[in-house]
Amino acid sequence: MTGPPSINAERRQSIWKSVHHDLIQHALPDSRFHFDFLSFTPDFRESSVATDRVVELPCYKAAKTLLVTPDNSLERLRHRALKDGKKLLIGTYRLRRGFVLLNPERLNEDEFERASWLDGMERPGIGRHLSLAQMQKEGISVDLCVIGGLAFSTTGVVVWEGSGLFEVQFAMLQDIKALKGMTPVVAVAHSCQVVDEAEQGLERIKPEKLGEVQCDFIVTPERVIEIEGAVKPAARVQFDALDPTALDNIPPLQELKGIRMMDQIMHDGAFGETNGKGKEKEQATEKTPTAEEQMGISMVERMMKGFKTV
Known part of the structure; x- marks a missing residue:
């Protein structure tokens, strides 16, 4: 029997309902899921501007291998990263088919755009499926995480994650030492998805769930929010x-x-x-x-x- 939701959970749900009301005005529908945001994280108008801001971050410029969530809002970022010569590790939808590695050195430049599509990265000759054991054997090391999501706080807390299962990915890769706990996390979102709880008269949500990952940066088309001392989990998968x-x-x-x-x-x-x-x-x-x-x-x-x- 499940008990009543915690105050923190109710606060998160309240914020998501408020964000959903605004997001529906700016989001781009998915070809299959329409506006069912619990099934996908939508792209949004001017997401290309947010991408331009991400690629100017020092942590992006220094990174060689990126963990990128399979979100519609990150398609342009995936394309740009491949053009910049960066390897991409991408979880498949709900991780049902594990992880796919995109290596620009093994692709022709005219294949980069197709590789950035969620329906393209798994096509023969494009991406390569990797097991966790293969990641260990090949010494995969993630330098930067870029994520989408449905709602964030201005303090870098993922209020409503969506279907990307980023925290599961983070924990597994940290467990096999393919990712360090200090690895920067950048969230890309529309401005309506970023909420200051104080402006809504709510107490701030703190990262307190087991395995919760706090973002180091939140990037919107209008601004870059940098979070000092972002909390990252230190434990292995429980x-x-x-x-x-x-x-x-x-x-x-x-x-x-x-x-x-x-x-x-x-x-x-x-x-x-x-x-x-x-x-x-x-x-x-x-x-x-x-x-x-x-x-x-x-x-x-x-x-x-x-x-x-x-």
């Missing part, structure tokens, strides 16, 4: 705290759990350690995996054969 359906619906989370279990098995079983006679410890070979450990082994075996998402 599987016990996840929504019960998340593990079933997000294949990279399944892979991460398998990696975590395999690491624990290797640690507990002391694989590779030898005794004084140079033989592997008998306890490592005789130990029978638990049911949960066996599930982790199975996940890793599937991953080693070539991780496939559904």
Whole structure:
């Protein structure tokens, strides 16, 4: 049984309702989802101006690999980043097919625009699907995160995220050390999506949810808001705290759990350690995996054969 929503949750919902009323006037409809903002994050008029502001940020200029959420509002940013020679790591819709890496060095310049489309990046010869294990093996290192969203506070709190699952992506990549907790986060939004709670007579929302990521910059067509001391989570993915359906619906989370279990098995079983006679410890070979450990082994075996998402 679920209890009543917290005051903080009610405050977030109140802000989102207010933003939704204004956003509908500026957003561009999606070809499939129309104005169903819970199914996608919309592009908006003059988003190209916001993109021009993002590319002038020092953190953008210095970055070599960007994590970019699969939002309509970031299509121009993805195109520009490829033209600027930056690699893009993009989560597929609700992470159902994991992550796609776009490498401009492997694309012709006339393919950059198609690669920036959500319906184009997964076409043969454009983007490359990467498992978490492949990211580890290839040493993927994210220098900057650029996200869309539905509502933000002027203090960099993501009030209403939408369908991008950015915080899940951030946590998983931090878990496998493909991203550092100090990695800058830039949010791109229409000005109506950025709310000062004080102007609405509301108490400020603080980043207090488990795994919540506070933005370092919020960029609109009119201005750049820089947030000092943005809060980033330091903990690994907490599987016990996840929504019960998340593990079933997000294949990279399944892979991460398998990696975590395999690491624990290797640690507990002391694989590779030898005794004084140079033989592997008998306890490592005789130990029978638990049911949960066996599930982790199975996940890793599937991953080693070539991780496939559904």
